Amino acid sequence: MINRFVQKLRGLAELSLDDAAELERVTSQPRRYAARQDLIREGDETGPMFIVLEGWACRYKILPNGARQIMAFLMPGDACDLHIKLLAEMDHGIQALTSALVARVSQGDMQALMQRHPNIAAAMYSAQLVDEGIMRAWIVSMGRRSSIERVAHLICELYLRARGIGLTYDDEFALPLSQLVLADALGMTAVHINRVLKELRLEGAMSLGRGSVVICDLAKLIQIAGFDENYLHRRLR
Template sequence: MSDQDIAVLSVATARTRTVPARHDLILEGDVPGPVFVMLEGWACRYKILPEGGRQIMAFLMPGDTCDIQTGSLEVMYHSIKTLTPARIATISPREMHELLENRTPIALALIRTQLVDEATLRAWIVSMGRRDSLARVAHLMCELFIRARNVGLVEDGELELPISQIVIADSLGLTPVHVNRVFRTLRKENAMRVDVGSLVITDPARLAVLAGFDDAYLHRRVIRTVASQ
């Protein structure tokens, strides 16, 4: 992207706002509005099923964008909720349209970030389909560690996730009680520390072994996204 593209992007994301934890940014059934760019904090995409269960489909951390839907899908098929207090930038549909129409490099960057997102979704499907609960949890921990490291969230080789075990359960298709038992194992392996409302990854290498983690899928992935430019 040219300096000018970056400048335009900076202007578009200049308007930020803060939202509290557990706040829905958009709900299933809503017509997609502005594009959100996470600047601080964590959020997730999720869907509530008729029987009451919740399935989380993605975690959003700083640098991630949500809802490029603009003009494409009529309504949201899932909701997005903050997991922590967050600061987000919003780009109006009009601005977004203008950006995509007249700034080819930005459109191409968006295509690349979508490819990365798709790769992540596919990796989740592999985990949910063919990995047992231990490998599943460990694999997710690895993914989050690497993504977080790419945006500078890892300190002293450790990552603190401001996330409850319930959230992990809802993202892996497991039960909170079972996730708890898995974390007990991971703790015994000295791979993690577990506190209320917070998980600390202390030994990602150990986790990678337990997960059978193919670091190729994220290690070499495109690090910079539209938002982090």
């Protein structure tokens, strides 16, 4: 089993064999979560840092009226909450969307690791910056993009992220998310997502079905999305 966390960090900084071995070590005792199981809930005390090795998870929040908003997708290789221990409790939940394998690293262990391995620290900070960039892009999408642009933009993002950790096969990749989940991430209804997906299929841009997406025409998808090629692509110093 390839360790996607190591693979991702390798893409963000030069890691020595020793760095990589240490990362393998701290993630060697992952725990299995079932789909829909919470890793942590809103209101819980902040816990360890989570590192997703396999499967998908999301950050989410439930509003007083019962609506759910997903604020981020976590795919293999993604970690979260680097300094979270500084706060007392979670203001949102994290939930597995599929069966998932998740390593948990205590704040102390992670801090020690980053002190001993400056390259790991640099990679972690880069990952953090990329994640913030993704959040900003989501704000832009929700605020100023039409529904079809939003869907196209999210799929572009997920496709490039999947490619970065070697999870794509040509123009296809596994996307085990129901239309309801996509709707809750994009701030729309499942019904409307369905219509938009049909439109994108008819336009020949992409086709989503049965747990995977085929990118039929990436250039067209990027153009529909108004996707900024710099985003997620940005050269590191």
